[in-house]
Amino acid sequence: MIKIENVSKTYGSGVKAVDSVTLDIPDGAIFGFLGPNGAGKTTLIKMITGIIHADQGNILVDGTNIRTNPIEAKLKIGFVPDDPNMFLRLKGLEYLNFMADMYDVPKAGRSNDIKTLTERFGMQDALGDQMQSYSHGMRQKMILIGALIHKPKVWILDEPMTGLDPKSSFELKEMMREHADQGNVVFFSTHVLEVAEKVCDQIAVINKGKILYSGSLKDMRKSAQEDSSLEKIFLEMTENG
Numbered sequence: 001m002i003k004i005e006n007v008s009k010t011y012g013s014g015v016k017a018v019d020s021v022t023l024d025i026p027d028g029a030i031f032g033f034l035g036p037n038g039a040g041k042t043t044l045i046k047m048i049t050g051i052i053h054a055d056q057g058n059i060l061v062d063g064t065n066i067r068t069n070p071i072e073a074k075l076k077i078g079f080v081p082d083d084p085n086m087f088l089r090l091k092g093l094e095y096l097n098f099m100a101d102m103y104d105v106p107k108a109g110r111s112n113d114i115k116t117l118t119e120r121f122g123m124q125d126a127l128g129d130q131m132q133s134y135s136h137g138m139r140q141k142m143i144l145i146g147a148l149i150h151k152p153k154v155w156i157l158d159e160p161m162t163g164l165d166p167k168s169s170f171e172l173k174e175m176m177r178e179h180a181d182q183g184n185v186v187f188f189s190t191h192v193l194e195v196a197e198k199v200c201d202q203i204a205v206i207n208k209g210k211i212l213y214s215g216s217l218k219d220m221r222k223s224a225q226e227d228s229s230l231e232k233i234f235l236e237m238t239e240n241g
Helices: 041-046 070-074 094-100 111-120 137-150 164-179 195-197 217-222 228-240
Strands: 002-010 016-025 029-032 058-062 075-080 155-159 185-189 202-207 210-213
Touching: 002 041, 002 164, 016 041, 016 202, 016 210, 029 155, 029 164, 029 195, 041 058, 041 185, 058 202, 070 137, 075 137, 094 111, 094 137, 111 137, 137 164, 164 185, 164 195, 185 228, 195 228, 202 228, 210 228
Parallel strands: 029 185, 029 202, 075 155, 155 185
Antiparallel strands: 002 016, 002 058, 202 210
16 A cells, blocks of 8 residues: 655745645555646655655555655565656666666576566567667666566556557556556556546546545546546546646
């Protein structure tokens, strides 16, 4: 579970990017995080992962406070940022071994884990190439593999399907479902509302730093027309919000 309690963040310009947010992301669920550009999604994700600190409030990752016990909390997280352009001078295999070393993944059995993940994403033939030679989608797949190499309980994915081809996007959605069904946490942000509608057990909508809704799609539709799409409900909610 991820527990977010009354969390706020104001930047130096005086902009309150996240405003008193409280969320419970349960085990065993795919939790979608939706909002327009500049709504506060990435800021909250950076606070959950410990990249930046909240001005107030607490964040617990599987029971561990990210601020007071950051290393312990981060070992439980597999994080995919919204920009895959990193470590580009490393070869694919060098990057995956670097990530595995960072998370103390035992060398025994590591090769099998790398083989399994790279084959699921069709990256096994690119491991000897530098990541700077990869397309955007290939870099995205390699960052995903690196985030999952230590088999984290909590997946935090910021726009994870951007640039993925249809096969890899399908594979990731299948993996997200498998991970959640094993009692783990999948928390991901997306602009693709159709994806959220198809794969999420619960969602939250944020706009101007505030949570407008948190719960199931079924409950959200109770306050709208029965045949309303998530896209229509989302647009009405964020415009009114």
